Amino acid sequence: MKKVAVLLIGLLALAGCVPAPNTPDQKESELIVVGFSQVGAESEWRVANTESMKTALCEANGYELIYDDARQEQENQIRAIRSFIQQDVDYIVLSPNTETGWDSILQEAKDAHIPVILVDRRIETTDESLFTAYIGSDFGLEGEMAVQWLDEMLQKRAQQSSPVNIVHIQGTLGSSAQIGRSRALENAVFHHANWRVIAKEDGDFTRAKAYEVMSAIVKSKPQIDVVYCENDGEALGAIDALEQAGYECNVWNGVIVIAFDATHLGLSYCLDGRISLNVECNPLQGPYVANIISALEQGKPIEKIQHIEETQFDCFTITQKDIDGRAY
Numbered sequence: 060m061k062k063v064a065v066l067l068i069g070l071l072a073l074a075g076c077v078p079a080p081n082t083p084d085q086k087e088s089e090l091i092v093v094g095f096s097q098v099g100a101e102s103e104w105r106v107a108n109t110e111s112m113k114t115a116l117c118e119a120n121g122y123e124l125i126y127d128d129a130r131q132e133q134e135n136q137i138r139a140i141r142s143f144i145q146q147d148v149d150y151i152v153l154s155p156n157t158e159t160g161w162d163s164i165l166q167e168a169k170d171a172h173i174p175v176i177l178v179d180r181r182i183e184t185t186d187e188s189l190f191t192a193y194i195g196s197d198f199g200l201e202g203e204m205a206v207q208w209l210d211e212m213l214q215k216r217a218q219q220s221s222p223v224n225i226v227h228i229q230g231t232l233g234s235s236a237q238i239g240r241s242r243a244l245e246n247a248v249f250h251h252a253n254w255r256v257i258a259k260e261d262g263d264f265t266r267a268k269a270y271e272v273m274s275a276i277v278k279s280k281p282q283i284d285v286v287y288c289e290n291d292g293e294a295l296g297a298i299d300a301l302e303q304a305g306y307e308c309n310v311w312n313g314v315i316v317i318a319f320d321a322t323h324l325g326l327s328y329c330l331d332g333r334i335s336l337n338v339e340c341n342p343l344q345g346p347y348v349a350n351i352i353s354a355l356e357q358g359k360p361i362e363k364i365q366h367i368e369e370t371q372f373d374c375f376t377i378t379q380k381d382i383d384g385r386a387y
């Protein structure tokens with residue numbers, strides 16, 4: 060219910076004109092109104108993330124969800140947030156496409172006394188009071204898991220000293236997922252004299268863009284040992300281009316393809332060995348957001364920053380049962 064209406068009923072109740080708020084007949088109408096600004100629909104991961112949010116924040120659970128798909132454009136998100144403020148929603152949930160440029164619009168939300176919950180990706184800000192909570196992945200840890208596995212795999216391939224040619228397909232530049240996953244690879248390359256990045260391109264977390272940039276890279280037929288893709292969609296696009304150019308994608312004597320997300324589609328490529336390692340990135344964040352809102356509604360304390368536990372799968376151990384047992 061809009062806060063103004065609740066305030067009005069409260070004042071009228073004091074004047075003895077209407078039953079006090081929260082009487083049974085008002086309870087049903089008191090949906091918590093949530094404005095959700097989502098990055099877009101760029102990947103299977105994102106579709107699963109949206110589904111999780113819509114399921115958790117549904118009317119049967121006591122919410123009215125106003126959903127906006129920003130098509131991976133920050134200005135669309137800023138416009139959506141301003142609209143949520145004008146509608147005087149009770150909460151704003153934001154998955155910021157990239158990390159910078161949020162202070163001004165989030166100050167407007169703060170001035171309107173609307174709590175902002177960040178989900179999935181983070182913002183860069185000097186004023187942490189501009190958001191109430193963050194729930195998402197530790198992208199730096201995801202990247203560390205990947206490069207640790209790669210280091211061990213290269214030793215198994217007896218490539219701990221011979222040159223290792225790496226193609227790095229980055230996610231949307233400036234997004235938390237890209238920053239964390241890229242930083243881990245860059246640190247590992249710095250610490251391994253024989254690892255060299257022969258190409259680094261922005262794949263924007265989409266299969267199409269990754270196919271396009273990888274098709275350009277393979278034109279000169281370089282020696283490629285590893286392709287580090289910052290989500291499943293990019294890995295599939297890169298593999299399309301690699302296989303069309305005659306490259307084999309496999310862990311022992313082909314191109315080692317590394318991916319993030321561990322969606323059903325990505326894991327099916329892992330099962331057939333075309334993706335060597337897939338690091339999980341859990342999109343099922345809806346219930347976590349609902350728990351945060353519920354705690355706030357009850358005036359309970361909440362953790363400001365919450366990371367979701369995640370694992371990894373590789374072509375040696377993944378089974379169809381693993382895949383069938385997963386929700387996305």
Ligand code: GZL
Nearest residue numbers: 101102104179236264290340
């Ligand atoms: C990660 C999320 C990323 C996914 C991509 O939490 O921000 O965005 O890894 C998605 O699939 O596009």
Ligand code: ZN
Nearest residue numbers: 210211250251
């Ligand atoms: Zn090492």
